[in-house]
Amino acid sequence: AIIVARGLPIPDEMVSVAKKRDTVLLQSTEPTSRLNGAITAFLDEKLSTRTTVHGVLMDIFGVGVLIQGSSGIGKSETGLELIKRGHRLVADDRVDVYQKDEFTVMGEPAEILRHLIELRGVGIIDVMSLFGAGAVMDSSQIDLSVYLEKFEKGNTYDRLGNGETTIDFSGVPVPQVKIPVTTGRNVSVIIEAAVMNFRAKNMGFDATKMFEERLSNLIAKNS
Template sequence: MTNFVTVSQLVEDNELKVYSGEELLKDKKVITSDISRPGIELTGYFDYYPSERIQLFGQTESAYSRSMTSNNRYKVMLELCREDTPALLISRNIQPSKEILQAAKEHNVPVIGSTLPTTRLSSMITEYLDEKLAPRESIHGVLVDVYGIGILLTGHSGIGKSETALELVKRGHRLIADDRVDVYQRDEKTIVGEAPKILNHLLEIRGIGIIDVMNLFGAGAVRSKSEIQLIINLENWSADKNYDRIGTLEDKRTFFDVDVPQITVPVKVGRNISIIIEVAAMNYRAKKMGYDATKKFEDNLGLLIKENEAKTKNDGEGK
């Protein structure tokens, strides 16, 4: 099933004004984030007209249309307003001509507008539609913001993800989602997670029940969404399993076509998982800034080996 956004949602979420066709907004659907600026169409060329896109009129398009005769302007606007055209969008608070309003009314196309400059408006609407129309996946886990790093906690039910998130909130970090995380791809390199509306700001603690984190800890303890930059998988400690002790084992999890780094943290009595997660966040940030403690250890180890080899060689020659 194709994702869509109604023009009504578009208008409400982006504070757009409605010039005409308000009764059509809930029925008109936007199915693509691409926006068209109908420059060549105003000259009468419609062989490759992307009618399923929002048609954006800026200062250039509006000025050109004003240079046309009323009859020609009306004919072109009739061609622009197709059955699958979601809306005509006008920037810079430019008032639509009577020909635009008449043609749009005849073909049931709403006319909406904004005070923003054309480029900014196009960028804002495109980003909004990219987010709303992106493929989504609901996964089991807890998403937290630790030192500005979006960390997704995964693991079997009962491993302590929610309790760890609560401890992190008490330590000044922020909760994004508990139990279920809605994940979508924002662009070619970015995965974003947010809470389902029904679970927004809520945290489930076994033995206590549901708590409202924003109500208990304040607005600074929650975020609505965050980029997922690191996954920490919590699992019960097993003496038979070899865990990464140096940081050379690289794991990842793929969402859609984006790879997100993943580490596994064993859980057992005596380990402070929240502090470990804080350190993991700081270590991730350090790597992004170009400092890799694992590489430094390997470099130091290499130097030590060379020094020992040189010493052994010198001792052999001395004999």
């Protein structure tokens, strides 16, 4: 294809040659530099290598959260509860992941699974039909990974929030939170709290550091 920028008229000679060569002619009012940048960004995204990961990708408070865990741990059920709480589904079961730029990784659903979620004992449901267009998104940046794991007595779990870990998706490190799952725990509410805490840390508010500073001051005062 040939794109003529800045709204310039397309010469008749160019139209004639394009017809002979079966070439598409396009016209844009955008300046050349801006058009070139937009085309480059578009092609980088569309031609990026895709990898597939297993999980549920949600938009929670504007944060892209990939929920992962072993089969049967309750990822889809948690996703459904989050949808009922007003958050948006991006992809269930299979998430196609690709690198948008050096610092950004994106996720989107496989076309055959778009807007669908599978629930054991119920089957496949169409989230868009049941909850409306506001309950789904076509793609999302992956900002945070949440890994659901079965609670095992005797295992050590992070209780202060200072055991920060990351997981690599398409060459981009993404912060990860591991949440032990046991009967009676409201996992969707815990994930919401994890997301709000993640946003607070990005804004410079770290409850763990605040607690550690208070503890240090208390020890110093009593010593």
